[in-house]
Amino acid sequence: MEWTTIVGLILGFASMGGVLVLGETKTSLNTFIDPPALLMVFGGAAAVTLIGFPSRQLQNLFSILKKPFLSRLEEPSELINELVQLAELARKDGLLALEAKAREIRDPFIALGIQLIVDGTRSEVVAEIMNDEIETRAARHREAKKIVELVGRCGPAFGMIATLLGLILMLGNLDSPDTIGPSMAIALIGTLYGAMLANLICIPLGEKLSYLSHEELLARQIIIRGVLAIQAGDNPRVVRQKLDMFLPPRFRERPYAQAS
Numbered sequence: 001m002e003w004t005t006i007v008g009l010i011l012g013f014a015s016m017g018g019v020l021v022l023g024e025t026k027t028s029l030n031t032f033i034d035p036p037a038l039l040m041v042f043g044g045a046a047a048v049t050l051i052g053f054p055s056r057q058l059q060n061l062f063s064i065l066k067k068p069f070l071s072r073l074e075e076p077s078e079l080i081n082e083l084v085q086l087a088e089l090a091r092k093d094g095l096l097a098l099e100a101k102a103r104e105i106r107d108p109f110i111a112l113g114i115q116l117i118v119d120g121t122r123s124e125v126v127a128e129i130m131n132d133e134i135e136t137r138a139a140r141h142r143e144a145k146k147i148v149e150l151v152g153r154c155g156p157a158f159g160m161i162a163t164l165l166g167l168i169l170m171l172g173n174l175d176s177p178d179t180i181g182p183s184m185a186i187a188l189i190g191t192l193y194g195a196m197l198a199n200l201i202c203i204p205l206g207e208k209l210s211y212l213s214h215e216e217l218l219a220r221q222i223i224i225r226g227v228l229a230i231q232a233g234d235n236p237r238v239v240r241q242k243l244d245m246f247l248p249p250r251f252r253e254r255p256y257a258q259a260s
Contacts, residue, residue: 044158083226113227152202159194
């Protein structure tokens with residue numbers, strides 16, 4: 001579980017609640033709950049999302065949006081160790097010995113690469129197939145990020161729309177003092193909801209999705225390089241040296257890397 005996302009959201013909302021507590025105000029938290037403003041901001045953002053994107057993209061959205069909360073990034077060093085172990089097995093017993101091992105591999109992308117080289121697929125075809133898989137996944141990530149960014153852009157806009165509606169209602173009912181308070185609540189709280197939706201939720205989630213996508217694609221580039229090195233029959237030490245190049249110097253295991 002990606003605990004930083006959850007802790008960050010809790011901290012953000014707690015900070016706003018703390019302002020009310022430390023400010024020694026006597027205002028109830030119920031003052032900040034306004035159903036019409038909620039409907040305008042969140043309902044409007046949902047409407048724009050449905051208008052702006054086809055259903056096919058929205059079907060993939062929820063599975064991708066789980067990543068900032070539930071994903072567990074594979075450590076590159078763990079991937080490198082696994083690929084080096086496969087290289088040692090191939091060096092010792094031949095590529096066909098990897099066929100039984102492929103069924104035990106948890107990462108389906110590694111399993112795909114191993115199966116391709118066991119089947120005798122040419123290296124350039126292996127690279128093409130695996131790079132196409134990376135590009136397809138990257139495209140899905142970009143689509144999900146576009147949706148989050150759209151909601152982030154439209155949230156404040158719908159907050160302003162809620163503000164305008166509230167002001168219109170207030171100005172249209174100046175002769176009825178009982179309606180001025182609720183109308184002002186819609187006007188002010190709508191802006192607050194829009195700012196929260198954009199700056200506390202959508203913009204940070206978009207950045208987290210970008211980071212997770214970058215790390216996942218980097219891991220897959222490591223896998224491709226490792227699979228091709230295994231197919232080429234490289235010595236396991238050479239395989240590790242090739243893959244260590246993807247890591248910062250302080251995380252490389254070989255002495256030569258530390259010296260660099």
